[in-house]
Amino acid sequence: MRPRVSTWPGVLRLMVPLIIALMLQLVSVHFTATGALAQSRVSSSVIDGIADDRARTLLLATVRDADSTGVPLEPLYSKIREGVAKQSSPDRIAVAVQQLSARLSVARDALAQALASDEIAAGAGALQVGVPTSALRQLRREWPRRSLTVPLGVLTELVAYGVSETQATARVRVLMASGVTNAQLVELGTQVQTDIISGGTARTVFEQRAHQTMSVLATQRQSGRTTTATPPPIRP
């Protein structure tokens, strides 16, 4: 039998990895806690900037609710800062944040398996201008793995500029199904903006531009090209 005492170094040797692992875990827990604390400080500092007690309480409750249901918080903080930057009243900021939280929640559900919080925020933006929830669901169903941030952004802009949500959604869906790239979608949105500013009616301008984009896609398909050519400018 080997002396008992002689076994200690061996035990220690066995324990060293365990001790290191334990220490690493403690350090990890510490940093996680610090991170969480830091995040909570950030949120707190944003909300603390609101002078009114009632509005601050309402905002805290809204953010906590959103946090507990998995709604992304950054858009909410951004909305608070936006209100502050625009010198809005605390009450108005609180209401805007509450409404945004509701839209984010609806968008997140509609865009199940959302790829990023950007996408949820883009969905919330689309809902705000009147794009129906069903359109978000439809797009996600058709494009489960494609980021919808850009298509939703363009859709939002089109509807905000007076194109009916039904027309805009239908066109964007068909364009996407026809292989439109995000760059082409943005180009389309920008052209429609420019045309409307120049005096065109939203519906007409959008019809024209969407058809031009479809023609470009058809040409590309026929010639087997995958470039992102833009439609030529419309001339009278």
Added chain:
Amino acid sequence: MVGDERDELIEQVRQSLAPLAPATPHAVARILIAVATDEEQRADGPRWLTWVRTRLRAPMLSLGGAGALAAMALTVGYIGRGSLGPASPALAPAMAVQEPTTGEGNVTPGDVLDSMAPLGALPGQPTLQAMTDEGAANAPVVVDFIFEGYAERVSLVGDFNSWSADSTPMQRAGSRNVWVTSVQLVPGRHVYAFIVDGERWEVDPTRPAAPDADFGKPGSVLLVRPR
């Protein structure tokens, strides 16, 4: 017939080469910025103006220039649509859009799908083009913002910096009132504005307005195109 005068063929040539594309606000803005920068340089402005000029010209020199320019937010006080619009009626006819010859009834999704479906792939089956596009879809794009106006300090605020007035201060481009900054933005729709001297809210007159149902203070919209 005199050899340098028009006959039918030369007239056809003339007609094929004659159409004019109207000047876009961005094209005009880019030129006015170049002019202002040149004015600065000739007035012995700071050396780093050369850098500003280079940055502004860069999108024009690349093949992706058109896209980059479309994304570029150029703000020059005197070329905004607001100031140019009424004063330049010549632009409106040139940019007017042909009215469709079809009826003006409401378009239903069915109509839309009927008219376009033959060209499309089946939903849910992305084409090769769409899939290759996806990879670059979210890569940030550098966007240059320029503000011109009298100010002691100018900040850029927008959804991309959480509307923080401290995050993106703009730099004065020389002794004149031209302020510049560059920001990396992910493709998509962005809303922004300028805060002048810490309190004055200024929109970009060269960009469409973003309605603001929440606070009633519109910003400007920028659709950032992927690279």
Added chain:
Amino acid sequence: MPQDGIGVLDSELIGRAVRGDKQAFARVVDRMYPRALRFARQMVGHAEDAEEAVQDTFVRVHRYLDRFEQGAAFDPWFFRILANRCRTLLEKRNRHYALIDYGEVPPDAAQAGDPVPTMDEFQGAVRRVLETLPTEQREAFLLRHIEELSYEDMMEITGAGLSALRMRVKRACDALRLQLSGVHHGR
């Protein structure tokens, strides 16, 4: 010919721009840009070079506005600067291509040399013929038949004499007639 007011400038607007009115200058840019870009594209055959030439032109126009004689025609003065910029760019580009002829061809060389996209076969053919013309013939043809300037204005712009300009336009027209006679114009 200017269409829809594009390219039309009144002397009052020019006068204000000369006196340093920024809004007036912005409107000069706004109105002249389409014609400038059309000419530059057809001269250099390359969209980005054309935009560079146009931008440089407006910078120079602004820089030397105080030298512009009040009451004089603006077009010849403007197009003299623009035509100069286009010629300079073409020379620079020719030098560049002469250099790369001896080295490795850049991967995008073919693309970079592509002309402006064409709307139809005829237009494409016209552009191709234009590209084959000597620079001074192309310039003279565009000034005469597209910008519709008088020979007097063209003399001021190019510095060439009347008979030389007439000859250049004639040769350009002859080349176009010869090379386009078999091309179907699909309108």
